[in-house]
Amino acid sequence: MIAVEALTKRYGRTVAVDGLTFTTRPGSILGFLGPNGAGKTTTLRIILGLAHPTSGTATIDGRPYRSLGDPTGEVGSVLDTSGLHPGRRGRDHLRIIARAAGLPVSRVDEVLRLVDLESAARVRTGAYSLGMRQRLNLAAAILGDPRTLVLDEPANGLDPQGIRWLRDFLRSLAADGRTILVSSHVLSEVSQTVDEVVVIHRGRLRAHSTLTELTARGAGSATVRVRSPQAERLAELLGPAATQVQPGLLTVGDRPPEQVGELAAQNGITLHELVAERADPSLEEVFLELTRDTDGDVA
Amino acid sequence: MSALIAAEFLKLRTTRTFWWLSLVAVALPVLVVVITLATSNTVSQDDGRSLLSNIGIAGLFTLILGVVGAAGEYRHGTITSTFLVAPDRRRVLVAKALAHAIGGLFAGLVAAVVVLAIAIPWLSSQGHAVGTLSLSTGDIAAIAAGSVAYAAVAAILGVGFGSLLTSQVAAVVIVLILVSVVDPVAAGLAHQYGKFSLQGLGMAMSGNSSENAGYELFAPGVSGLIYLGYSIALIAAAAVAVPRRDIG
Numbered sequence A: 001m002i003a004v005e006a007l008t009k010r011y012g013r014t015v016a017v018d019g020l021t022f023t024t025r026p027g028s029i030l031g032f033l034g035p036n037g038a039g040k041t042t043t044l045r046i047i048l049g050l051a052h053p054t055s056g057t058a059t060i061d062g063r064p065y066r067s068l069g070d071p072t073g074e075v076g077s078v079l080d081t082s083g084l085h086p087g088r089r090g091r092d093h094l095r096i097i098a099r100a101a102g103l104p105v106s107r108v109d110e111v112l113r114l115v116d117l118e119s120a121a122r123v124r125t126g127a128y129s130l131g132m133r134q135r136l137n138l139a140a141a142i143l144g145d146p147r148t149l150v151l152d153e154p155a156n157g158l159d160p161q162g163i164r165w166l167r168d169f170l171r172s173l174a175a176d177g178r179t180i181l182v183s184s185h186v187l188s189e190v191s192q193t194v195d196e197v198v199v200i201h202r203g204r205l206r207a208h209s210t211l212t213e214l215t216a217r218g219a220g221s222a223t224v225r226v227r228s229p230q231a232e233r234l235a236e237l238l239g240p241a242a243t244q245v246q247p248g249l250l251t252v253g254d255r256p257p258e259q260v261g262e263l264a265a266q267n268g269i270t271l272h273e274l275v276a277e278r279a280d281p282s283l284e285e286v287f288l289e290l291t292r293d294t295d296g297d298v299a
Numbered sequence B: 001m002s003a004l005i006a007a008e009f010l011k012l013r014t015t016r017t018f019w020w021l022s023l024v025a026v027a028l029p030v031l032v033v034v035i036t037l038a039t040s041n042t043v044s045q046d047d048g049r050s051l052l053s054n055i056g057i058a059g060l061f062t063l064i065l066g067v068v069g070a071a072g073e074y075r076h077g078t079i080t081s082t083f084l085v086a087p088d089r090r091r092v093l094v095a096k097a098l099a100h101a102i103g104g105l106f107a108g109l110v111a112a113v114v115v116l117a118i119a120i121p122w123l124s125s126q127g128h129a130v131g132t133l134s135l136s137t138g139d140i141a142a143i144a145a146g147s148v149a150y151a152a153v154a155a156i157l158g159v160g161f162g163s164l165l166t167s168q169v170a171a172v173v174i175v176l177i178l179v180s181v182v183d184p185v186a187a188g189l190a191h192q193y194g195k196f197s198l199q200g201l202g203m204a205m206s207g208n209s210s211e212n213a214g215y216e217l218f219a220p221g222v223s224g225l226i227y228l229g230y231s232i233a234l235i236a237a238a239a240v241a242v243p244r245r246d247i248g
């Protein structure tokens, strides 16, 4: 289980991560979402002991990454900075990690098979496509057969088949009871893979819920469409919730249709139409709403 | 620790940079020795020493090998996976220094063997068997061993520079300016500093006499210890700086 507690990271005046707290649920896939610059990579780097927090803690099964006895066997990870030496063969890259972690070379060939990279195993990584690089990094992540995986934008640069492959791959890893933390700036890339999401924006937690809860949260803001010959009078009564779309037609946000109908009746306003719009926003819209700048700052 | 050293050595062996730099570390001393033998007469003991001490040229390239090996991890971003497997960065640093020392030793050893295999028969054919130059087998062995040790400690110094500076291009340029301009100029200007200079220490280790250097040198063993001290000091500085660093 990964636990992030009151984590803050400042770079000079930039607050990359701002008092972030969340935990993963064992055996489930947690999507870590936020637009570019939200602080995802910084958070993951701190979890993995690569960067130092300004304050707060990040632990894996109760311990900081740097004090894990067998990090490769406990956590596997891919970061967007996970580089490859262009002159080194893919298999050699894995052999080096295996050697340092005390794993047999046979395991290297096993993971190369698991990520479908056997045919390119002896090719220098400088000749790899982005998708092949991602798969080699994933192979490195699962080398030690860890129970926890931390993946930073693994879908980045993958074509649709690649994304589909990744989805199946992550699902199969989770099916074995692994806990996976996977980041993305595009919800749709992971929405079919994850069980839960943590949404951050400007380093702050915006939501931590299941996908179903997230959609339900968005549904609360459905609008009501009202047609009335006295539309202007009704708009005055409703205040800023109402928007006159065209003469005689209003849309009302944040009010159930019952309330609008009763208000009209109390004031003797004739209604020609009162419709609760089936405006269940898409997950993507909820995500955009959560990560919109609401504090008036310039992004 | 031995697993980490083995991993670091595997890193070295699986890039072409290592093989190219090793090749140059061997080829250049050989070339200089061949040219010297072909163009000038080696008649005195000093001539003999100066000729064989060219093995030490290998040290310049093992120094660069260390710089490139350490800074290259930052350049290519492989430092991320390195520290993910081994989060104790000080251990990584020590393993890297030792692996490069082994690599440097290997390159120095090959350079020594090839140079001696060419120089000794050549001198004999010129009628100057090494014995007549009053160089004993022990002297020759000491020159070779000192040069090989120099190639090894230079690689450690390089790892120190590369780990501290991290920018590969900047590190290579700075180190080249240091060893080819700053250090020899300082040694030339202040002779009492000469024996402490990287150049003076390297010359002493690879068997040069003070006459060859143009300033007083320490004995090879003492020079080796001082050079090793510099290398360890730089690795120690890196051991303080590297763990504090944010990676990526």
Ligand SMILES: Nc1ncnc2c1ncn2[C@@H]1O[C@H](COP(=O)(O)OP(=O)(O)O)[C@@H](O)[C@H]1O
Pocket: A011, A014, A015, A016, A034, A035, A036, A037, A038, A039, A040, A041, A042, A043, B246, B248
């Ligand atoms: N090493 C760094 N130095 C200075 N600022 C940084 C550094 N790393 C990240 N940042 C800043 O921190 C913020 C969060 O970045 P990051 O964690 O990379 O976001 P994400 O991965 O969500 O796109 C950004 O404003 C970024 O510019």
Ligand SMILES: [Mg+2]
Pocket: A037, A040, A041, A042, A080, A152, A153
């Ligand atoms: Mg990122």
